[in-house]
Amino acid sequence: MAANFLRLLQRGGFQFHFSPKGGIQNSLQLRVSPKNCKGQKRNITGNPERYPGADFNYPKPNKFFWATPPRYHEKLFLRDVAKYYALTGIPALIIIMFINTFIGPAELSEIPEDYEPEEYEYHEHPITRFIVRNMMTPYQENYEKMCAKIALETEKMEWRQKQKMVNYLMQERGDGLYYYIPMTPTEVIDYSPKSDPDQ
Amino acid sequence: MADQGDDGGPPQKKFDMANWGEAYTYYPGGDNTHLNPVMKTILASYYYTVDMPVTAIHDWIKSQKKSSYPYYHRKFRRVPGIEECDITDQVCMYEANEQFQRDHLIDQEVLRLARQDWMRCCFQEGDSHYVNCRDFKSRLDSAQNGYDLKYGDLGVYGNAVKAFMKQKHRMIEERREAEKQQS
Secondary structure, three states: OHHHHHHHHHHOOOOOOOOOOOOHHHHOOOOOOHHHOOOOOOOHHHOOOOOOOOOOOOOOOOOOOOOOOOOHHHHHHHHHHHHHHHHHHHHHHHHHHHHHHHHOOOEEOOOOOOOOOOHHHHOOOHHHHHHHHHHOOOHHHHHHHHHHHHHHHHHHHHHHHHHHHHHHHHHHHOOOOOOOOOOOOHHHOOOHHHHOOOO | OHHHOOOOOOOOOOOOHHHHHHHOOOOOOOOOOOOOHHHHHHHHHHHHHHHHHHHHHHHHHHHOOOOOOEEOOOOOOOOOOHHHOOOOOHHHHHHHHHHHHHHHHHHHHHHHHHHHHHHHHHHHHHHHHHHHOHHHHHHHHHHHHHHHHHHOOOOOOOOHHHHHHHHHHHHHHHHHHHHHHHO
């Protein structure tokens, strides 16, 4: 498959180029056979009186069979693309059809009294419900995690502001460079394990 | 016979102006006695090859027993808006912003429904919509005006704070105009 794709690239396939002057032979860098011209059977650049909008006029060989490059590798490439699309697409479509016909979507109903629905019960399609039930975090959890993160960051912001103010004031007033370190008073510390070495 | 006064009576369906709409009804699979044989064959060929199999499959799919289970509409509690938030309280601002976005979506849908009602009225009335759809049009105009005042030029990065500031500037301008008119 990859070798055919490389051959296609070397050949320069899928040359779709539109020329406003018209004519398929004007549009492509390579020649095409007359059967692929879709109604345009003559090379218009060779007939300036009839087709005055051509780019330029050069003598036209009065040929019927043109030497054209092969379109074979384009067909092979498209077949490969279709094969790989169908390999996963058709089973997926069949599975989804069976789920839609036999399981079906949910019905909208009022929330009963004193009942808090699960996160997946807020969705309609069974596949969505499956994904939400097994693979996703609830909306409320994300919301509250965000609120907690914001609260933590605001607290850090406030403490940084205070620290900067304290540093500035200490610099300005110069009345002492000491910080308050919390320490338990000695009256409440039990030194009995340390007072007797032969314990 | 015609010479005995039997002219077949008035036209039954084909060119009866009272049943003009009904004459132009081509129901495949329905009553087509008022049509010509060509039309009958066309409709019958469509009906028996396309319509009947498709409706049979559709009804079979619909008749499949589906397990009925409920799903609910999520209800959000109202939190204090941006006008009640302290300037340093980022959590309050976050919640107010989320509420603002939810209200924005709701207002978009309300406006869409009002416009749909007006458009439906225009389509049904035709050239007389200028007269008969005035109520719908006025409702749409007021809804659109309110929406523009609140969410008008905020842009993609519009949030609750920007809307609040917009409201503030609008109220200041109204006050200034009122003072100008007084003096």
